[in-house]
Amino acid sequence: MELQHWRHLQHPLVFNEDERSGDDCWGCLEPVFGPSYSCKECRGQCIHHKSCAELPLGLHHPSHPNHPLILFDPYTHNQKDREKFSKCDVCGEKSWEYSYCCYRCNFNIHIRCSSLSLTIQTEVHDHQLTRSIWKLMKFTCDFCGKDGNLPYCCAQCDFAIHSRCAACPRRLKVYRHNHPLHLTPSLEVHQSDSPICRLCVRKVDTLCLYYCSRCDFAAHLYCAILPHNREYINLEELKEEQSTESKSEDPELHQSFDTEICKVKKTTMGEDGTQIATEIKHFSHEHDLKLTDEIPNNTKCNGCIQSILSPFYSCTLCSFFLHKSCSKLPKIKRYTLHPHPLTLSYQQASFCCYACGQTCNGLIYKCQKSGVVYNVQCILLSDTLTHASHEHRLYLSNTNIRQQCSSCNFEEYFVCRCSTCEFVLDFKCATLPQTAWYNQHEHPFNLYYTPEDGSGEYYCEICEEERDPKQWFYYCAECSFPAHRDCILGKNPNVKQHI
Known part of the structure; x- marks a missing residue:
């Protein structure tokens, strides 16, 4: 059975009686299990629940009796219409699912709200x-x-x-936490202040929340049931006493080599009696790499594309360098902001990191299911981090609305957010190197967050253009040499040119 769908006109969608992929439906954004339609020509893309694929294009609805409503997909329209019609006039929530809208009145109703039972x-x-x-x-x-x-x-x-x-269940599981969360009245969560939602990193100001009492982990009702946060598993089969910490929290993560990624060729005995790998064969490079501590000037690691720090491995035949920590990255990794396992790979050609949006190359973690790619720096950001630019601890946050970075003013979905105040850093700013080198300048530049003096006149010594005193910059204190961060790091700081 085939269906010609308005959202994917180039190919017909083919019916599948028992879809088991769990991919998100293009209509309601919920995982698909059971009867569905998808495009086989595009390798299962444009997947819909049967009910979502068969939605009528027009609708007369009692909540808006004056005009007929038209089926609408926010992703197919410009940013202005997308923002306007993402909020439902019935439930009051923002969502990117299909909606029925009235262009005359700017009325909008999500498809799930349009079909509510009496x-x-x-x-x-x-x-x-x-x-x-x-x-x-x-x-x-x-x-x-x-x-x-x-x-x-x-x-x-x-x-x-x-x-x-x-529609909230009494128990559910989110990707960000190892244990099930239980519906709990806010008054039963004994904290001095309002609990913080660990998914969006904002205070929970509702009468009920989802909560794990074992770990003091709290989440908003609506944050927990978002498709990119909720993990659809059989909770009856999940034994809490057998839950273990995820690999992302494993203290042994960088302590040993993954033999599928890196093979040890030679070792030596350290002063403390431990074996030290002095020569390795890493999957990212054709030649063997040798351990060294002689750091070349202005050299970056080919894995994480950050400045080389000792100890590291290098190739004696070509300019290939790899941090010891990068050589020990695991092949498969679970990431707190992504629902599926990620696989380590190496890409010399440039790619766009899904978390920070920057052009990168080197070692990557890729989702085999969705094709999403992350650079190593973003993956290695801790769930909680202390940044020199801010007095409070920051937490990783991913919501269905963009949040404005306090440093560069860009709006992103993936951010590091303060639970105490409204301070936000996007991944691009959170991963900026604290120290950087510029061409043949003899001293290193340090990242500054506030103006270096009170003169009121701020210029970049490289491009000679005016600097915004509210923006971060790099500064050489030895030479009183300030510069834009882009002038120091370049347009694509996470791309290493290969010789």
Whole structure:
């Protein structure tokens, strides 16, 4: 059975009775298990649940009776329309799923809200809930404490709840945490301040939250059920006592060689009696590499594309250098901000890192399922980090809305966020080297976060253009030599040119 779908006109979509990939549906953004449609010509792309693929192109809906609504995909429109029609007028939430919209009134309703039942049974309430009228009305949700437009109500208890809150399960699993999270009233989470959601790194200000009491891990209701955060597994088969720490938190991560990645050719005995690998064969290079501590000037590691630090391996036949830590990276790695396992590879040609958006080359971690690629620097960022530019600890955050970096003002989904204040760093700024060299300049440049003096006149000594005093810059204190960070690092600092 085939279907010609409006979202993918170049090929028909083919019906599959029992899809098991778990890939995200292009319509509702939820994982696909069961009956589905997808494009076989494009290797399973444009995958939809059967119900999402068969949605009508037009709809008359009681929540907006004056005009017909048209099926709409935010990704196919410009940024202005995308932002305007991503927010649902029924649930009040932003989402990139298909919507029905009215261009005359700027009315928008998510497809999941357009098909809500008049009566439902939910895990969060003992009685059946009823939507008595399809009419927008203001109310305060008794479950999360937030305002809404169209409630489900319980006649027996005078209880009103958002449709999205009603869909919350009592337990769920997120990729960012090893244990299941339980629906918990906020008052039962004993902390001095409001708990912090470890997914978006903002305070939880709702009446209920998802919580792991073993690890003091809290999450917003809506953050936990986002498709890129929620892990769809059988919780009955998950034994909490057998949960182990993920590889990303493994203290032994860089302590031994992965024989599939790196083979030890020669060793020597260290002063403490441990074996030291003095010669290796790494999969990223055709020649053997030898351990050395003689650091060449202005040389970068071919793995992470950062300045070479001792100890490292080098090739005696060509200019190939590899940090000892980079040689010990595991072949398979779980990343806290990505749902699938990532595989280590090496790419001499440039690529775009999914986390920081920069052009890079060298060692990469790639998702074999989605094709998403990350550079090593972004992957190695800790879940929690201390950065010299800020007084508080920062946490990795990934939301469905862009967050503005406090350093460069760019807006990104992947950021390092402060839980105490509104300070945010995108991955590009968080991974900037603290020390850098420039051409034949005899001294190193250090990264500065505030103006070097109070003169009020700030210029770059390289391009001779004016500097924004609010922007970070590199500075040689020995020579009183300030410069734009792009002038010091170059346009593509994470790309190493091969000789």
